[in-house]
Amino acid sequence: MTDKKPLVSVEGLSKAYPSPNKGPDLVVFKDVNIALEKGEFVCIIGHSGCGKSTILNVLAGLDEASSGGVIMEGKEVAGPSLDRGVVFQNYSLMPWLSALQNVNFGVRARFPSWSAEQVEAHSKKYLEMVGLSTTMDRKPSQLSGGMRQRVSIARAFATQPKLLLLDEPFGALDALTRGIIQDELIKIWSESQQTVFMITHDVDEAILLADRVLLMTNGPEAKIAESVTINLPRPRQRSNIIEHPGYYKIRNHLVDFLVNRSGELALRESSDNSPVIVDPTDDMTDEPEPTDIKLVASESEQPAA
Amino acid sequence: MMSLNMRATVVALVFLAVLLGLWEAMNQPPEASEALTEFELLMGGADDQARVPPPSQVLALAWQELSNPFYDAGPNDKGIGIQLAYSLYRVLTGYFAAALIAIPLGFVIGMSPLMYRALNPFIQVLRPISPLAWMPLALFIIKDSEQSAIFVIFICSIWPMLINTAFGVANVRSDWIRVAQTHELSPWRTAWSVILPAAAPTILTGMRISIGIAWLVIVAAEMLVGGTGIGYYVWNEWNNLDLNSVIFSILMIGVVGMLLDMALSAVSRLVAYEE
Numbered sequence: 001m002t003d004k005k006p007l008v009s010v011e012g013l014s015k016a017y018p019s020p021n022k023g024p025d026l027v028v029f030k031d032v033n034i035a036l037e038k039g040e041f042v043c044i045i046g047h048s049g050c051g052k053s054t055i056l057n058v059l060a061g062l063d064e065a066s067s068g069g070v071i072m073e074g075k076e077v078a079g080p081s082l083d084r085g086v087v088f089q090n091y092s093l094m095p096w097l098s099a100l101q102n103v104n105f106g107v108r109a110r111f112p113s114w115s116a117e118q119v120e121a122h123s124k125k126y127l128e129m130v131g132l133s134t135t136m137d138r139k140p141s142q143l144s145g146g147m148r149q150r151v152s153i154a155r156a157f158a159t160q161p162k163l164l165l166l167d168e169p170f171g172a173l174d175a176l177t178r179g180i181i182q183d184e185l186i187k188i189w190s191e192s193q194q195t196v197f198m199i200t201h202d203v204d205e206a207i208l209l210a211d212r213v214l215l216m217t218n219g220p221e222a223k224i225a226e227s228v229t230i231n232l233p234r235p236r237q238r239s240n241i242i243e244h245p246g247y248y249k250i251r252n253h254l255v256d257f258l259v260n261r262s263g264e265l266a267l268r269e270s271s272d273n274s275p276v277i278v279d280p281t282d283d284m285t286d287e288p289e290p291t292d293i294k295l296v297a298s299e300s301e302q303p304a305a
Numbered sequence: 306m307m308s309l310n311m312r313a314t315v316v317a318l319v320f321l322a323v324l325l326g327l328w329e330a331m332n333q334p335p336e337a338s339e340a341l342t343e344f345e346l347l348m349g350g351a352d353d354q355a356r357v358p359p360p361s362q363v364l365a366l367a368w369q370e371l372s373n374p375f376y377d378a379g380p381n382d383k384g385i386g387i388q389l390a391y392s393l394y395r396v397l398t399g400y401f402a403a404a405l406i407a408i409p410l411g412f413v414i415g416m417s418p419l420m421y422r423a424l425n426p427f428i429q430v431l432r433p434i435s436p437l438a439w440m441p442l443a444l445f446i447i448k449d450s451e452q453s454a455i456f457v458i459f460i461c462s463i464w465p466m467l468i469n470t471a472f473g474v475a476n477v478r479s480d481w482i483r484v485a486q487t488h489e490l491s492p493w494r495t496a497w498s499v500i501l502p503a504a505a506p507t508i509l510t511g512m513r514i515s516i517g518i519a520w521l522v523i524v525a526a527e528m529l530v531g532g533t534g535i536g537y538y539v540w541n542e543w544n545n546l547d548l549n550s551v552i553f554s555i556l557m558i559g560v561v562g563m564l565l566d567m568a569l570s571a572v573s574r575l576v577a578y579e580e
């Protein structure tokens with residue numbers, strides 16, 4: 001384990017809403033700790049309503065936690081920033097702008113000193129990366145759902161944030177389109193080496209994309225119970241990843257958690273409330289490579305505030 | 306098979322022909338040879354002045370007026386074009402002055418819940434007041450009938466624009482605001498490059514309602530203040546018992562109102578977007 005500080009650390013995050021009938025507060029999640037290393041691709045899975053979007057919005061600076069906080073590069077996150085790009089589930093493109101203008105919008109905000117030509121060239125590069133070079137002048141209403149999500153991904157990557165937050169980016173897409181865009185996402189991620197935090201409901205998607213999958217228990221009072229290392233070699237291909245001997249071990253572990261264990265309140269947990277690190281492939285004959293993924297800083301390791 | 310548009314045009318022309326035909330047929334002067342009743346004798350003959358002129362006469366007058374719309378033969382005899390130009394000038398001046406105030410103020414109300422609550426009672430009380438009710442006060446304060454008419458247009462066109470702007474701004478999809486936030490746009494940039502285009506269709510709807518109301522009100526306002534304008538013209542021709550001119554100017558009011566609405570509708574199409 002290295003003692004390098006993580007890019008982002010979420011510390012003791014809780015979110016509660018006042019109960020409508022003067023009862024005790026409704027605690028959505030409690031004492032959530034996450035550390036994201038630079039360049040890491042982390043997926044988070046949990047049942048609907050456990051608070052995944054809320055965590056992502058707190059990371060983005062769009063929502064406030066009830067207690068705890070987010071530290072990014074030694075600084076407390078206190079509001080949205082261009083360092084953290086967000087891809088929303090419903091694409092959130094401006095319908096009055098063309099695909100290219102939507103990406104320009106992000107690029108211009110990120111690089112205000114650039115000339116119009118520079119902005120446009122940069123935007124086009126990213127639209128080409130997601131395979132939209134021929135439909136750049138169309139309005140979002142003239143694009144399919146998959147194309148819109150690609151524009152949204154291009155906009156997020158084009159602003160080159162240090163951390164990319166994706167809230168179920170492929171939730172509304174059919175399996176075929178989803179697969180193609182997953183490939184594109186993994187391609188630009190591996191080229192850019194950005195840090196990605198992504199919510200998904202799809203176990204296979206998480207295994208294909210992630211270095212690590214965080215498993216959330218059901219709410220209320222949800223927490224992150226496990227951090228599952230996806231110990232599969234990259235580059236991974238949708239077509240042959242299932243042939244890897246570790247694939248089903250990981251998949252079964254994740255599915256078993258979601259189906260059987262996410263509802264159990266008494267989950268095994270470490271003393272400092274950090275998620276348990278699990279590598280479902282580590283009992284396999286071939287020696288697993290030591291992971292250099294670091295747990296969230298425990299009390300003793302935390303930098304002096 | 307004809308297109309729907311073609312068929313609609315044909316049906317509309319049929320309606321027009323039937324309407325004009327009936328109007329023409331029902332307003333022919335009665336045969337002079339017919340015996341006059343006692344009442345008609347009292348009224349001075351069968352071809353009494355109160356009879357609505359048939360369309361053929363109105364069209365003849367329209368032809369004559371429209372072939373020389375801008376003649377000016379003294380205060381009580383100006384071409385229809387001059388009268389309409391006076392009215393349009395007043396409507397557009399009052400209307401754009403109202404837009405200049407209503408749109409920025411609507412932005413403030415739409416963006417700030419505090420301002421919304423603080424200003425809403427004023428709007429609710431002022432809005433239902435008939436614009437003409439302001440006329441005496443305007444005449445007293447401004448002491449100029451021309452500017453009072455403009456003021457009345459201003460006051461009647463401000464409300465739809467104000468309310469629609471506030472509504473459009475307050476209901477901009479929160480996703481787009483979030484996109485602006487995550488891109489660290491300043492409040493001014495957000496207002497200009499996200500909220501304005503997002504709310505523009507709603508604002509334009511308000512502007513379209515306003516121009517319609519302004520055109521309705523100018524006729525009444527000019528009947529009150531007199532002097533010039535299409536409203537004054539209608540009233541003046543009524544006093545002259547020139548029903549031909551009254552009907553002709555009524556039609557012109559309709560045509561100009563339609564053109565104003567078409568202009569605003571063309572602008573709305575420019576800012577419309579499909580979600």
Ligand SMILES: Nc1ncnc2c1ncn2[C@@H]1O[C@H](COP(=O)(O)OP(=O)(O)OP(=O)(O)O)[C@@H](O)[C@H]1O
Pocket residue numbers: 017026028046047048049050051052053054055219
């Ligand atoms: N204003 C609010 N008042 C009370 N409860 C709220 C409020 N907003 C959200 N919640 C609750 O917070 C919880 C977490 O919501 P969140 O959107 O983060 O869930 P999620 O894990 O993203 O779910 P999904 O997978 O369906 O998107 C939900 O159970 C929801 O009921």
Ligand SMILES: [Mg+2]
Pocket residue numbers: 052053054167
């Ligand atoms: Mg969600």
